[in-house]
Amino acid sequence: MADGTLPTASRREVLAGAGLVIGFSIAGKGEAAETGGKLNAYVQVAPDNTVTIAAKNPEIGQGVKTMLPMLIAEELDVDWSAVRTRQADSDPAAYGRQFAGGSMATPLNWDELRRVGAAARVMLVAAAAQGWGVPASECATASGVVHHKASGRKATYGSLAAKAAEAPVPDLKTVPLKDAKDYKIIGQPKRQVDTAAIVAGKPLFGIDVTLPGMLYATFEKAPVFGARVASADLAAAKRVKGVTDAFVVEGGESLDGLLPGVAVVATSWWAARKGRDRLAATWADHPTGAQSSAAFEARAVELSTQAPGKTERNDGDVAAALAGAVKTVEAAYAYPFLAHANLEPQNCTARFKDGKLEIWAPTQNPEPGRQLVAKTLGIAPEAITIHLIRCGGGFGRRLSNDYMVEAAWIARQVGAPVKLLWTREDDMRHDYYRPAGWHFLKGGVGASGEIVGWHDHFVSLGQEGAFARSAGMSPTEFPARFLANYRYDSSLIPCGVPTGPLRAPGSNAIAFVVQSFIDELAHAAGADPVAFRLKLLGDKPVVGEGASGYAAGRMAAVVKLVAEKSGWGRKPPKGHGLGVAFHYSHLGYFAEVVEVAVDPGGAIKLVKVWVAADIGRHVINPMGALNQVEGSVLDGLSVALHQKITIENGAAAESNFGDYPLMRIGEAPPIETHFIKSDHSPTGLGEPALPPVLPALCNAIFAATGKRIRRLPIETELLKTA
């Protein structure tokens, strides 16, 4: 496959610039003449002027394999049509941190990768200037050609590359960058570099990796998270035609590591599955077997009436403020565990040979995977090569590397290359779930329709004062700092269910709670939901200090814009309602309006969604950006309408798309997206469009029906009026 044929030019690494490491090639002479020049770890220019740019981060559908090379190409000053991209291996010495998470690709690379491109350009100019015996300062570039105006001389990058590769690497901190008004690539809609291959059905994904002599594996784990294998009929599995091996993997206790299970290996995956069906595996008792969603919920209700485990923030005097309020509202909000349900089930291919391990991994986070594999197998991290493979969806699931360590373990044991593929059922039952949570809220409004006090007792998962993974809420979470009287208490329930980040972690639940409760208070105050929110945001451009400062002015601007674009204040048709919400996460400011129609049977029709966003002064690739916003919005709507993982007897009850339904095309409403280009450094887009859509939907349902949604997923039964 394309990603398996990465060039492995020899290179020495040089350290340059603001902590950025770029590799610098000293390819052999003959090689340089033939292949052009490798200007740094990212940029290779061929004699025919084709530029190959390394895409450093894992591609999960968020478009980084296109967007990050665009940054380099812009400052390199080449035409996008001359650019080829190649997926880099996991190689932090050459590329720094490589991961797909937190919508961080843009903020972390915006400056650095433009400088990488600019540095390569300087080297090409230096080579031309030296050849012509003129000062570099008299040379200009455009479309992959260096010009010397005074003499009219020109040279293509392709003709200069071999020589440029030997030029000194300029200081990345001071390398000159373009004026934004001269951008030719940044801000232009570009198709994904892999679009044609995707549409042609080319083998691009982890599940498609094929190696000579490769065997196929399936791995059965206990339904109860972490339970050990009690018995398995390995002989019966081995009797199935095509099965070459079946064995117990002892595994460990840590839910983040290699878990106990039974591997079945065969000459085809179907044979491995058939073998697995004969295992009749039984499992040892495990304490998590006593846990369930229902028990968590009962405990949460119990804890809500008791003194909290911890007071996370306590501004002013909430009790006094609520006692003096004109109106008070009390409400309990709840949201369930969620699975990631990447359409491509977890998989990984590994080959262990001569003490070295080679891994082809659809992972969002390769280096922790390397560490986990090294530690678990007892081999040196340097003995492991990790090829980054396009992921059939990430959503945070592939930040964990459980499938990687399983594949590595199995491959070493069988001594042949192995592709491990989970079933859909494995995938849904062995996730790091978005944690369930419960918020018990009290709020009050004053005489002039303002919020006078806010008290949230958040019952979450965790123990000994520490939230479970992705189960926390920051003490600066909105509306903290915007209210004189604000209190946030937390209590924790110990939980043996593995949890982890799901797209817009934390925010994907918190926005629902906060922005719904604000709507409740607006209603109590008899105020318009948009006006009420703008008043809450206030007049200060920024609230809070430093990195955690909240740019209230930027948020107010997107709220106003979305109100204008959605025609806020108009009288919607009968049965329709409009709801608004905003949320700040992943450095992005988003406000959204949803219009719904609810029929007497309670059925919800999504009529339209409006999005207003501020992610800074550039939307690097508008074509990908719109896709991300629309996907996030529909993802959030799907979650609100349909999705829930139920823990029963310590295991996930849902197992496939029959009982864990995802939104289908017929439900998807049109989406209208508007960006405000504010004067801030550009930020990411994989996540922040998601959180506000859930409360905007619930608030729209309230506007249409007068029924308040306080629990997800939405039960349409409750909306019935006939």
Place this chain on the structure above:
Amino acid sequence: MAFRLNVNGKTMSADVDGDTPLLWVLRDTLGVLGPKYGCGIGACGACTVHVDGAPLRSCSTPVEAVGAAKIVTIEGVGADAVGKRVQEAWIELDVAQCGYCQPGQIMSATALLKAKPRPSDADIDEAMGGNICRCATYTRIRAAIKKASGQAAEA
């Protein structure tokens, strides 16, 4: 046992159990990797291929049920004028995010357009309702189908 299959106009043989789903014969035995595995129960459409022109979930179709029927996968659909138009529309609008569902989406969309050259929104909802896109590229899928059928997409 040995099966002779007609895949994208080529005869291919596979020595597998008759109850093996067509998807796994295509992928693991014949190396035709375009059709994808998403659910294995006919609920996501990632594995959609055409069998004698009709869209079929290959994960839930035993190979012994296929016989001599003509199987077309995403790798072969471009040989058909409608399939080609659909693929071009998909590229033009840059429909994909992760791309994993798109072979199945394109196969379903092509079958729809062959049956109904100018599908309505309701036709699209029905014909495409069996194909999940976890990345939720649904607005672009709809627009691409309209484009491939020569209808203007609404904003």
